[in-house]
Amino acid sequence: MQNETSPNVETLHCNVSATAAATATATATAPAEPTSFAKPFSEFAPPIYRVKPCAETTLKKVYERIISDVELKARTEKVWLDNDLKSIILPSITPSCTVNQRADDQTTGYSNVVHFDFDHLTDKYNLDLDEVKQMLADDKVLNFSLIHNSPSWTGLKAYITVKDGRAEEHPLYYSAGMDYLAKIHHLTADSACRNISRACFLAHDPKPYYSVGWVDRVVLLAMVPAVTVTEKDAMNRVSAATPPPYVSTATSVPEFGKPTYSVGERPSDLLNRMPQVLERSKRDLKADGWIENGELWRRPGKNGGSSAIFNYFEREDMYFFTNFSSNSPHFGIRGYAPVQLISELEFGGNFLECITQLAHEYL
Numbered sequence: 001m002q003n004e005t006s007p008n009v010e011t012l013h014c015n016v017s018a019t020a021a022a023t024a025t026a027t028a029t030a031p032a033e034p035t036s037f038a039k040p041f042s043e044f045a046p047p048i049y050r051v052k053p054c055a056e057t058t059l060k061k062v063y064e065r066i067i068s069d070v071e072l073k074a075r076t077e078k079v080w081l082d083n084d085l086k087s088i089i090l091p092s093i094t095p096s097c098t099v100n101q102r103a104d105d106q107t108t109g110y111s112n113v114v115h116f117d118f119d120h121l122t123d124k125y126n127l128d129l130d131e132v133k134q135m136l137a138d139d140k141v142l143n144f145s146l147i148h149n150s151p152s153w154t155g156l157k158a159y160i161t162v163k164d165g166r167a168e169e170h171p172l173y174y175s176a177g178m179d180y181l182a183k184i185h186h187l188t189a190d191s192a193c194r195n196i197s198r199a200c201f202l203a204h205d206p207k208p209y210y211s212v213g214w215v216d217r218v219v220l221l222a223m224v225p226a227v228t229v230t231e232k233d234a235m236n237r238v239s240a241a242t243p244p245p246y247v248s249t250a251t252s253v254p255e256f257g258k259p260t261y262s263v264g265e266r267p268s269d270l271l272n273r274m275p276q277v278l279e280r281s282k283r284d285l286k287a288d289g290w291i292e293n294g295e296l297w298r299r300p301g302k303n304g305g306s307s308a309i310f311n312y313f314e315r316e317d318m319y320f321f322t323n324f325s326s327n328s329p330h331f332g333i334r335g336y337a338p339v340q341l342i343s344e345l346e347f348g349g350n351f352l353e354c355i356t357q358l359a360h361e362y363l
Contacts, residue, residue, distance in 0.1 A: 009027040018145060019177070023091050037161050037214050041111040042094045044102065046201065048087040051102040059113065059146045059159060063210040066148055066202060069291065076204035079151045086151045094171060095159055104197045112165035113145070114173045115200055116181065119155040126349040130158060133209055135185060141323055141333055142177060143213030151203035161214040169217065170196045176223035178351045184322060186313070271358050272337045274319045281321070281338035284312070284345040288330065299328045 002165065012085075042053035057065075073302040074093075079086045086289030092101060098109040121127040133147050136158055148158040162173055174194040175311035181187045192198060271277045284290065307325035312318070319343055328342045343354035 006057065013073050014019055039109065039113075039164055040098060041096065041113060042098045042102075044092045044094075044199070046087075046089050046091055046200075046353070048092060053099060053102075054093075056098060058162070059095075060210070062150075062202065063146055066208055069204070072202065073204040079203065080153065083152050084250050086201050086203075086308045090151055090201045092201050093199050096198070097167070099197055102160070102199060104195055107196060108165065109136050109152070109195075110165060110167035112162045114162060114170065114177055115193050115198065116160075116174075116177060117155065117156045117193050118149070118158070119150070119167070119185050119190060121156060122154045125290060126315060127155065129156060130207070132209075133174060134143055137209040137211075141180065141184075141215070141219070141322070144209065144211065145213055146208065146210050148205040148208035149183040149203060151201050153203075154273075157200060162220065162225055163214045163216045165217050167196065170194075170220065172224050173217070173220045176220040176353045179225040180223055180266070180334055184320065208281065222332050223334055268337070268339050268355050271339050271362060274362060277342070277358065277362065278319055278338045281341040284342055285310075285321075288345055297324050299323075301327075 022193040040058050043055045043057045044050050047055045075089045078089060092223045095115040096111055096115045097107040098108045100108055113135045121132055122129060129149060133156060135160040136144050136147050142160050144158050145161045148157055149155055171194050178189045181189055242361060291298040294307050295311045296306040297308040297310055307328055308321060310319060310321045313320055317338060320335045320337055323333055326333060339355060339358060343349060347354040
């Protein structure tokens with residue numbers, strides 16, 4: 001094998017080898033990308049200190065390559081044995097842009113791609129990568145374009161394509177996606193990927209997810225978290241003012257699954273797991289004109305189809321109402337816990353007043 005830093009490495013890592021292309025199976029060929037949304041981004045030969053790109057690529061090409069490139073597979077297997085090698089032997093990309101050299105002030109084009117990096121899913125959080133990958137693939141709000149394993153195979157890298165994206169709005173798209181992923185899927189994305197020229201390593205994955213899905217920039221902008229007084233601030237204020245007896249009664253609360261309440265847990269956490277609070281939130285939705293069909297819900301004024309889903313999240317041991325429609329009254333395109341629904345529908349969005357009243361009624 002040639003030296004990793006020899007000039008020939010650049011040629012090797014900027015193109016799928018002829019052998020790999022010839023042996024790629026039919027399943028490695030992704031559907032055609034929408035030409036109006038799929039824009040190229042820069043690729044870099046190893047080692048990572050190379051800041052000048054060697055080629056341009058696309059999500060579709062990345063998808064095909066991480067499945068079929070035999071050399072990339074061999075190098076990924078070396079990284080499994082020594083993670084520090086990834087900076088030396090793996091190629092990388094700047095998924096969100098093309099550049100003259102890898103720096104935020106050296107971009108030459110915006111790719112409409114936003115990249116999320118989820119680290120330590122298996123080794124720290126004991127999650128199954130295939131299950132998390134499928135969960136994200138099933139998401140109908142962000143409509144992920146590509147999801148694949150990290151080089152160490154302990155995390156995931158996930159990409160969305162933004163329709164009519166604008167480079168100056170990239171940090172807002174990232175903030176919206178990061179907030180949504182935390183609230184709906186309980187996943188924490190690496191905040192460093194907010195930078196438009198952030199590098200991402202390529203690694204072999206025999207089972208990546210690929211689609212031509214996209215999310216409208218208007219939807220993402222509507223999901224940008226507020227920078228004013230947050231719900232978390234309100235809940236912390238209530239928790240600080242809540243006497244210990246509220247928490248001491250937690251064990252008598254009817255359970256959905258097997259929740260374990262700890263001393264000092266916020267009142268909202270207890271309330272969100274109560275069947276009576278869940279039913280109250282559903283009554284509020286129906287009173288507002290929503291139509292229930294099992295887990296699926298249709299917004300007021302819509303004649304058919306579904307606008308939201310109200311389903312159970314085992315990891316949090318509670319239900320979440322996820323709204324998909326940009327025409328829904330009261331709700332943005334995001335997830336809502338039962339208490340949040342009641343806050344919007346009964347208290348005009350005043351979360352502090354809502355949580356105080358519900359704590360008085362139920363705890």
